[in-house]
Amino acid sequence: MLTIHNLSKNFGSFTALKDINLEFTNGVYGLLAPNGAGKTTLMKIITTLLYPSGGEVLYEGQDIFKRGEDYRELLGYLPQEFGYYKNYSPMQYLLYIAALKGLEGKVAKERAIELLKLVGLENVMNKKMKKFSGGMIQRVGIAQAMLNNPKILILDEPTAGLDPKERVRFRNLLTDLSREKIVILSTHIVSDVESIANEIIMIKDKEILYKDSMRNICNLIEGMVYETEVAFDEVSSFKQQYQSLSEKQEQGKMKIRFISKDDIPASTWKPVSPSLEDVFLNIYNDEILEGDNQ
Amino acid sequence: MSKDRLEIEYPDDAMIESQIQMIISQGIKPKESFYSYLKKMYRQIGLRHIFHDATEIAFTFFIAISILLFITIGAVRESGVADESIYSFIFITSPMIYLTMALVSFVNTKFNGTYELEMTFKFNIYQLAAFRMLIFSIISILVNTMMIYLVAIINRQMDFLMALMISTTSLFIFSIIFLYGMMKRNTAIKKHLIIGGWILSNLFLTIYSKEFYNTLLIHVPIYVYLLVITGCIYVYIKNLKKLMFSTDLGGI
Numbered sequence: 001m002l003t004i005h006n007l008s009k010n011f012g013s014f015t016a017l018k019d020i021n022l023e024f025t026n027g028v029y030g031l032l033a034p035n036g037a038g039k040t041t042l043m044k045i046i047t048t049l050l051y052p053s054g055g056e057v058l059y060e061g062q063d064i065f066k067r068g069e070d071y072r073e074l075l076g077y078l079p080q081e082f083g084y085y086k087n088y089s090p091m092q093y094l095l096y097i098a099a100l101k102g103l104e105g106k107v108a109k110e111r112a113i114e115l116l117k118l119v120g121l122e123n124v125m126n127k128k129m130k131k132f133s134g135g136m137i138q139r140v141g142i143a144q145a146m147l148n149n150p151k152i153l154i155l156d157e158p159t160a161g162l163d164p165k166e167r168v169r170f171r172n173l174l175t176d177l178s179r180e181k182i183v184i185l186s187t188h189i190v191s192d193v194e195s196i197a198n199e200i201i202m203i204k205d206k207e208i209l210y211k212d213s214m215r216n217i218c219n220l221i222e223g224m225v226y227e228t229e230v231a232f233d234e235v236s237s238f239k240q241q242y243q244s245l246s247e248k249q250e251q252g253k254m255k256i257r258f259i260s261k262d263d264i265p266a267s268t269w270k271p272v273s274p275s276l277e278d279v280f281l282n283i284y285n286d287e288i289l290e291g292d293n294q
Numbered sequence: 295m296s297k298d299r300l301e302i303e304y305p306d307d308a309m310i311e312s313q314i315q316m317i318i319s320q321g322i323k324p325k326e327s328f329y330s331y332l333k334k335m336y337r338q339i340g341l342r343h344i345f346h347d348a349t350e351i352a353f354t355f356f357i358a359i360s361i362l363l364f365i366t367i368g369a370v371r372e373s374g375v376a377d378e379s380i381y382s383f384i385f386i387t388s389p390m391i392y393l394t395m396a397l398v399s400f401v402n403t404k405f406n407g408t409y410e411l412e413m414t415f416k417f418n419i420y421q422l423a424a425f426r427m428l429i430f431s432i433i434s435i436l437v438n439t440m441m442i443y444l445v446a447i448i449n450r451q452m453d454f455l456m457a458l459m460i461s462t463t464s465l466f467i468f469s470i471i472f473l474y475g476m477m478k479r480n481t482a483i484k485k486h487l488i489i490g491g492w493i494l495s496n497l498f499l500t501i502y503s504k505e506f507y508n509t510l511l512i513h514v515p516i517y518v519y520l521l522v523i524t525g526c527i528y529v530y531i532k533n534l535k536k537l538m539f540s541t542d543l544g545g546i
Contacts, residue, residue, distance in 0.1 A: 047414045068539075070323075073416045083407030099343035100415040100422070144411075 001025050002046070002152060002182055007055035009041050016041045018206045020055070024152075024182045028174070030193025031186040032276075033203040034284050039186040040080055042203070043156045046184065047077045059152070073102060076150030080157045082141035086130035090121055090140045093129065094147060101148040108147070115143040118173065134161035142170065146177055153183045159192050171196050190277040200276065204283060218274045225278050226260055226269040229253040245281050328535045335425050339417055344425055351398050358394040359437065362387060366445060379500070380452055381460055381511045384442065386496045388461040389468030392434040393489065396427055396472065424538040427473070431530070434465055459519035460511055466526035468492055473533045477540075 007020040017038045031039050044050040046057060048064055048071065057064045064071045084093055091112060098108030116125045119139040129137065138161055145153060155174075159167050174183065175196050187193055193200060200217050202209045210217055225245070230238045235247075235254050242258040249255070257272065259282055265271070305313070326334070335344065345351065369383050403409050403419065412419045438461045446454040475488035499507040 049410060049413055069416045069418075069421075072414055072418065075414055077411065077414045079410045081407055081410075083409070083411055085402075085406050085408065096343050096346050097411075097415065099339045100412065100417045102338050102416040104338075105340075148416075 001060065003058045003061075004046075005056050005058070007042075007045065007052050007057065009038075009045060009050065010053045015206055017045075017203075020208055022201065022208060022211060024184065026180055026182055027198040028178050028183040028185065028193075028196050030197030030200045031184060031203070032188070032190065032193060032200055032280060033186075034188050037203045038206055039188075039203065040156055043154055043184070043186055046152070047075060047154055048072065073148065074151040076145035076148060076153040078141045078145040078155045078158055080160065082137060084129055084137060084140065087128055089124075089126045089128055090116055090143070091125045093140065094144055097144045098147050103148060111147055111149075112143075115146055118177075119143045120169070135163060135166045138162055138166075138170075142173065151181060153178070153181050155183070155185045157187055158185060159187065159189060167192070190275075190280050194276050202280075202283060209283065214276055217279055218276060221259060221274045221279055221282055223271065224259050224261055225257065225272050225274040226265060227255060227257045227272050228266070228269045229255050243282065243285060245278050326539075328531065328538065331538060332425060332428070335417060335421065339422075344422060345429075347399055347402050350402060351395055354394050354398045355391070358391055362390060362441065363444075366441060367448070379508055380445070380449065381457065382496070382500050382507050384445075384457050384461050385464045385511060386493060386500070388438050388464040389434070389472075389492065391437050392430050392465060392469060393472065395430045395433070396423075399423070399426060420540075421538050423476070424534045427469070428534060431465065431469055435462060438462070438465065455516065456512065459516055459523070463519050463522050463526065466523060466530055469530050470526060470533065473530065473537065477533065477537055 002024040004020055004022040007017060008015070009017040020042065031042065033039050041050065045052050046064075051065065059067065059071055059074070062071075085096075088096070094112035094116070095108055098112060099105075103111065113122070113125070116122050119142055121136065121139055121143070124132070124136070129140065132140070138158065142155075142158065145155065158174075159170055162170060171192070174185070178196075185193060185197065194214065197214065199211060200214055201211045202217070210220075229250065230253065232254055235256070238244075238256065238258075242260050245257040245259060247254055247256050257278070259278070260269070365387070366383070369380065400423075403412065409419065412422075439458060442454060442457045442461055446452050446457065471488060471492065475484070
């Protein structure tokens with residue numbers, strides 16, 4: 001079990017995280033928050049790249065920083081910006097990484113081939129990576145993170161740079177690979193975690209806001225999400241009254257999905273089941289608006 | 295009402311002792327020595343991966359050697375037989391081969407953006423760096439010795455042993471400073487200043503107090519050099535050990 005106790009991280013006078021308490025057992029955890037909320041900082045602390053300013057991170061009751069290489073041996077990490085040697089082939093790079101992860105030569109080669117097949121790079125395993133697309137590089141990144149069959153798999157924005165088809169492929173891949181592991185996946189793209197995460201963690205104002213199953217999180221706004229059609233000239237006043245979640249033009253009118261806390265909904269409103277994206281937009285409404293204005 | 299009491303036989307002393315030993319051996323990991331850790335790295339990673347950028351290192355190494363050789367021959371010819379400034383020249387340039395080789399891998403890692411990833415592996419960048427730096431110092435001593443030998447052939451007035459002592463002392467003093475700069479979480483500018491400071495401070499001494507500087511280098515007895523070298527090697531290995539085993543060097 002991976003436990004985080006009263007963790008805080010400051011960069012000078014700026015507080016990135018405060019009073020974080022979390023527990024992870026085997027399963028997929030989706031760390032969901034807008035950009036700049038502190039996801040990467042938390043990931044970097046769990047991977048021992050950053051020291052916490054306060055609190056501790058324990059794996060099986062022992063401080064991860066004191067465990068040193070014993071802990072790193074259990075770790076698989078895909079950073080947000082995955083660096084690689086351009087003149088290496090995926091095979092060469094994976095064998096190099098496998099050596100640094102302490103894998104024996106023969107085992108490393110078998111595992112590298114197995115993973116490259118799994119991520120669909122078996123045909124280019126000996127080609128130099130400098131000619132690879134962003135999606136292909138990201139797949140090499142996913143393969144390297146899995147090399148040592150890690151107990152803790154940390155993926156920081158793993159779908160960045162992937163096209164929709166590759167995203168689906170990645171999700172299926174992760175479901176296959178994540179058995180008997182702690183998988184922590186950070187993202188600001190709701191659909192990435194919607195189908196695969198057992199639990200969703202949301203960070204707001206540098207603190208953990210929710211850590212719960214998707215269903216429970218969606219229940220937070222159960223009975224408050226509606227869809228309705230509004231005439232174009234009324235859209236502006238409608239949006240001032242209710243928080244719009246999504247809009248699309250349909251048959252000369254605007255179809256709006258929105259949140260209303262009114263006890264008695266209008267007869268033209270159609271109640272709908274809330275999605276994780278609705279909760280996300282509801283929680284981070286201010287931050288998203290700020291981001292849009294910048 | 296009588297209770298059935300579970301009787302557990304008390305273990306004898308030998309059994310207690312063996313159980314204690316088992317708990318200790320499983321619970322406390324024995325401390326690895328520097329040498330055994332190097333051996334473990336060599337066995338588990340292999341030289342091919344420890345020096346994965348061997349081509350780049352070799353390329354830079356030969357360029358550095360060519361430049362140094364060119365400057366050295368020029369300096370020997372310029373200074374003439376009687377001039378003792380060859381010793382200060384040796385003192386300044388001896389760590390250059392070491393510096394070149396050590397910098398290649400860091401620049402490579404930084405340039406390719408693999409630093410963050412490689413810090414999370416079982417054998418991380420610092421452990422690899424400690425292994426490599428040890429090998430680089432050995433290569434540097436060998437190359438410097440050969441270069442000094444070559445200079446001694448051209449300039450027969452030069453004392454080979456004295457030059458070798460000066461060169462090795464300089465190499466290890468610089469290596470300690472370089473390691474210190476790497477281990478302290480300094481900014482990039484501070485790190486560059488540490489490296490550049492070596493050349494600048496020595497050049498300053500050569501220009502403004504050439505006589506004093508040369509006299510200092512020449513008149514230090516051999517046994518003092520040997521003492522300084524021994525002390526430096528001790529501190530250097532101690533710092534390499536720290537670099538290899540410390541859990542307090544992370545942080546980006």
